[in-house]
Amino acid sequence: xxxxxxxxxxxxxxxxxxxxxxxxxxxxxxxxxxxxxxxxxxxxxxxxxxxxxxxxxxxxxxxxxxxxxxxxxxxxxxxxxxxxxxxxxxxxxxxxxxxxxxxxxxxxxxxxxxxxxxxxxxxxxxxxxxxxxxxxxxxxxxxxxx
Amino acid sequence: xxxxxxxxxxxxxxxxxxxxxxxxxxxxxxxxxxxxxxxxxxxxxxxxxxxxxxxxxxxxxxxxxxxxxxxxxxxxxxxxxxxxxxxxxxxxxxxxxxxxxxxxxxxxxxxxxxxxxxxxxxxxxxxxxxxxxxxxxxxxxxxxxxxxxxxxxxxxxxxxxxxxxxxxxxxxxxxxxxxxxxxxxxxxxxxxxxxxxxxxxxxxxxxxxxxxxxxxxxxxxxxxxxxxxxxxxxxxxxxxxxxxxxxxxxxxxxxxxxxxxxxxxxxxxxxxxxxxxxxxxxxxxxxxxxxxxxxxxxxxxxxxxxxxxxxxxxxxxxxxxxxxxxxxxxxxxxxxxxxxxxxxxxxxxxxxxxxxxxxxxxxxxxxxxxxxxxxxxxxxxxxxxxxxxxxxxxxxxxxxxxxxxxx
Numbered sequence: 001x002x003x004x005x006x007x008x009x010x011x012x013x014x015x016x017x018x019x020x021x022x023x024x025x026x027x028x029x030x031x032x033x034x035x036x037x038x039x040x041x042x043x044x045x046x047x048x049x050x051x052x053x054x055x056x057x058x059x060x061x062x063x064x065x066x067x068x069x070x071x072x073x074x075x076x077x078x079x080x081x082x083x084x085x086x087x088x089x090x091x092x093x094x095x096x097x098x099x100x101x102x103x104x105x106x107x108x109x110x111x112x113x114x115x116x117x118x119x120x121x122x123x124x125x126x127x128x129x130x131x132x133x134x135x136x137x138x139x140x141x142x143x144x145x146x
Numbered sequence: 147x148x149x150x151x152x153x154x155x156x157x158x159x160x161x162x163x164x165x166x167x168x169x170x171x172x173x174x175x176x177x178x179x180x181x182x183x184x185x186x187x188x189x190x191x192x193x194x195x196x197x198x199x200x201x202x203x204x205x206x207x208x209x210x211x212x213x214x215x216x217x218x219x220x221x222x223x224x225x226x227x228x229x230x231x232x233x234x235x236x237x238x239x240x241x242x243x244x245x246x247x248x249x250x251x252x253x254x255x256x257x258x259x260x261x262x263x264x265x266x267x268x269x270x271x272x273x274x275x276x277x278x279x280x281x282x283x284x285x286x287x288x289x290x291x292x293x294x295x296x297x298x299x300x301x302x303x304x305x306x307x308x309x310x311x312x313x314x315x316x317x318x319x320x321x322x323x324x325x326x327x328x329x330x331x332x333x334x335x336x337x338x339x340x341x342x343x344x345x346x347x348x349x350x351x352x353x354x355x356x357x358x359x360x361x362x363x364x365x366x367x368x369x370x371x372x373x374x375x376x377x378x379x380x381x382x383x384x385x386x387x388x389x390x391x392x393x394x395x396x397x398x399x400x401x402x403x404x405x406x407x408x409x410x411x412x413x414x415x416x417x418x419x420x421x422x423x424x425x426x427x428x429x430x431x432x433x434x435x436x437x438x439x440x441x442x443x444x445x446x447x448x449x450x451x452x453x454x455x456x457x458x459x460x461x462x463x464x465x466x467x468x469x470x471x472x473x474x475x476x477x478x479x480x481x482x483x484x485x486x487x488x489x490x491x492x493x494x495x496x497x498x499x500x501x502x503x504x505x506x507x508x509x510x511x512x513x514x515x516x517x518x519x520x521x522x523x524x525x526x527x528x529x530x531x532x533x534x535x536x537x538x539x540x541x542x543x544x545x546x547x548x549x550x551x552x553x
Contacts (some may be wrong), residue, residue, distance in 0.1 A: 004551055007497060016552070042492055042508045043522035065522050067490035068552075125496060 009121035010128065011068060014076075018115075019068040024078035028061045033145075037138035039130055044070045048138040052146075055086050062135060069119065069128050074135035076116040081139065086146045088112065093143065096136050100129050148445045150534045156181040156437075157532055167502025170537045175320050175348060175481050175528035176506050177370045180434075184373055187433040191426045199425055200399060200416070214425050217432025218415070224435035225365070226356040227382055231414040234381040234388075235428050239347045240270040242366035242381035243314075245394040245418065246343060247274035250364075251312070253392065254341075257283045259311040262340075264289040264297055264326065265518065266319040269511045271345045275314060284311075296472055299330050310340045317349035321510045321526065322471030323454055323481030325349070332361055341387070347371055351438075352479055352530070353447040363387050369427065374434035378427035381418070388414050395420035438531075446531045450480030453529040453538065457482045460542045466549065470519055480529035483510070489552050491525040497548045503541055 031049040038045045044066025051059035060082050062074040081089045095109040099120055110117055122128045154160050157179045162169050171179065191213065197206035199214045215230070222230040236242045251274075255261065261275050265288050279286040290301040306313075313335040318325045328344060335342045344365040349355055351372030357365050364387075369378035383391075393400055393411055397420035402410045411417045438446065461467050461484050470483040486494065495507035506526040509516045516524055527541055 004497070004500070004547060007500060007551070010496070011493075011551070043513065043516070044492075045522065067492035067523075069492070071490075128492070128496065131492065 010125055012118050012121060014115055014118045015068060015072045015121075018072035018075040022062070022071060022075040024060050024075070024082065025063055026061060027063060028059055031059065031061070033142045035138050035141045037134055037141060039066075039070070039134055041130065042066070044131060044134055046070065046074045046135045046138050048074075048135065048142065050142060052086065057081050057084050057086070057089060064135075066134070067128075067131055069122055069131035070134045073116070073119050073132045074138075076114075076119065077135045077139065080112075080114050080116045086143060089139065090143050090146075092116075093136055093139055097133065100132060148441055148449050148531060150449075150532060153441065154532050156183070158182060158185070160532060164502040164504070165500055170501075170503040170540050172527040172529065172533065172537065172541060173504045173506045174530040174533070175371070175510075175526065177376070178351065178373050178530050179532070180373055180375065180430075181437055183437055184375065184430050184433045188375060188426050188430050191429050196426075198422055210425060213429050213432075214423070217428045217430075220432035220435040221380055224439060225350060225382060226358055228358060229385055232382055232385050232388065234383065234415045234418045235423055236366075236379040236381050236418075237377055237424070238370070238379035239345060239366040239368040240379075242364075242379050243270055243274050243343070243345070245381055246364050246366075246383075247278045249391045249394045249418075250341065250387070251275075251278045252282065255279070255282045255284045255311055258309065259284040260287050260307070260309045261285070261312045261314065262287050262289060262302070262306065262310055263314050264316065265291060266297075266322065266324065266326070266515055267314075267316055267512065268320055268345065268347070269513070271314055271316060271343075272514070275312075285309075289315075294472060296324065296477070297326055297331075299327055299334070302331070303334055306334055306338055306340070308338055310335070310338050312341045312343065314343035314345070316345040316347075317355070318352070318479050318481070319471070319512075319515070320348050320481065320528075321483050321512045321515055321524070323478045323483070323528075324471050325353075325477050325479060328360060328362075336361075348479065348481065352443075352450055354443040357382050369431040369434065372431075372434055373437060374431035375427040378424050378431045380431075385414065388418070393417050393420065397421045399423070441531060447479070449531060450529050450533075451478070453533055453535065454478050454480040454482055456535055457527055457529070457538045457541070460538055461545070464542065464545060464549075467545065470524055480533075481526065482528070483524045483526040485519070485521050485524050486549070489548060491523045493552065494525050494545070494548050497551060498541070498544045501540070501544045501547070503544050505541070 028049045032052045033050040046064040049061040060078045062078045119132045195209040197210040199211040290298040292298040342362045344362045346367045350367040365382040370376040400420040466487045491507035
């Protein structure tokens with residue numbers, strides 16, 4: 001029988017904290033990129049704004065509506081990519097997808113993802129992987145132009 | 147009263163365990179389970195008389211044709227249609243609605259005409275009309291809503307006009323469980339000679355429906371929501387209007403004669419059933435209609451209204467949960483949607499699944515309606531003849547645990 005504690009892996013303390021206290025949520029007045037990503041399956045939304053200066057993400061805002069996984073993932077993403085170069089953010093984006101596909105990642109890639117790796121627990125709940133990747137898909141939409 | 151315990155024995159899946167718990171299946175508005183009789187009817191067709199219909203002179207084909215047409219008559223009787231040729235087998239209600247849009251709609255909806263639908267519709271009763279209106283330069287309008295969030299029929303009576311060519315409405319909302327006043331609406335539509343369409347996906351499986359009494363021009367529903375197999379749906383249309391329509395799909399079975407230059411259409415209902423039909427699932431649907439009739443649609447509806455009301459009462463007792471839609475008993479079937487003031491439906495749904503409780507979470511294919519409540523998603527529990535009160539108690543217990551978890 002499944003116990004409530006089985007869900008602890010998905011809903012890690014860090015995840016719940018980011019869900020309840022999302023970081024970098026305030027909208028930017030000065031930004032160069034903006035995109036809205038939504039999951040038509042559930043209606044969850046992530047609005048991502050970036051200020052990109054000289055190839056570096058110098059400011060970020062993630063706002064949205066949705067479940068604990070999609071929203072905490074967005075908040076974690078904002079911390080992971082803030083201050084990164086475009087190239088490094090692209091690498092992080094790929095690493096995130098590898099992580100959720102259960103592919104091997106070396107320490108260098110894991111370290112760069114920082115707390116974003118905490119979302120890894122959703123792997124046991126495949127229908128929720130889309131939630132975890134919603135904000136990362138928004139990031140792809142922007143970075144694909146670079 | 148219906149004997150739920152006895153009924154449950156007819157449904158093999160209800161004995162399954164989910165994540166180590168007894169299955170508590172409260173997602174019937176999405177799809178229902180199938181009784182052994184329906185499953186057996188499919189097996190029997192494939193094992194004993196699998197053959198194509200309306201073609202062969204051999205024994206199996208004759209038997210298959212007989213059973214296929216008997217299923218049509220079972221459906222006809224189930225909704226009290228005037229003739230069995232008014233029953234068109236489709237894949238599902240979405241296809242039925244598309245058939246109307248592509249066949250009747252394209253020919254009859256003209257520049258500046260109006261189609262009225264309600265804000266309660268499932269996407270399948272929105273999108274075909276949106277597309278039709280775009281293509282034919284017509285106007286899609288929505289029924290006005292009163293302060294309680296219900297359809298405002300009085301106001302609608304002032305908005306409908308000679309420009310209104312079609313009114314397409316759900317009989318019962320798949321999100322709110324609200325039963326719409328379709329009698330009054332259809333009466334009004336008729337005054338203006340507007341064609342009427344009823345999306346009966348949530349009514350035909352759950353309450354007695356008499357198409358002659360409703361007097362709709364078209365009525366659509368899906369088999370899988372009423373104990374039947376997936377992949378089979380129904381379009382009921384009045385004979386005279388169906389006769390005046392062009393086919394939706396072209397091919398085998400729907401013709402009476404073909405030359406190299408031209409073709410003549412077959413009679414109803416075959417004109418609208420191109421190609422080899424879904425024989426097995428039609429037969430399965432016929433069996434489902436007979437099963438439901440045996441239990442009694444009045445009994446089923448009474449049972450579900452009770453469950454719906456009980457769920458509304460019990461969930462309302464939970465401080466941070468809010469029920470969507472009208473709470474009054476008279477207007478509500480066995481569908482209850484609710485939201486928590488901070489916990490997202492998907493998180494609720496995932497945790498409940500851990501206890502073996504299956505509910506639907508998301509926008510329920512009715513995005514505009516769910517959004518009108520200021521949320522992007524809701525949780526929904528929906529009941530059927532085999533559900534019982536203690537399953538609602540388990541749901542409520544589960545919801546309390548979810549709250550505790552996210553505290």
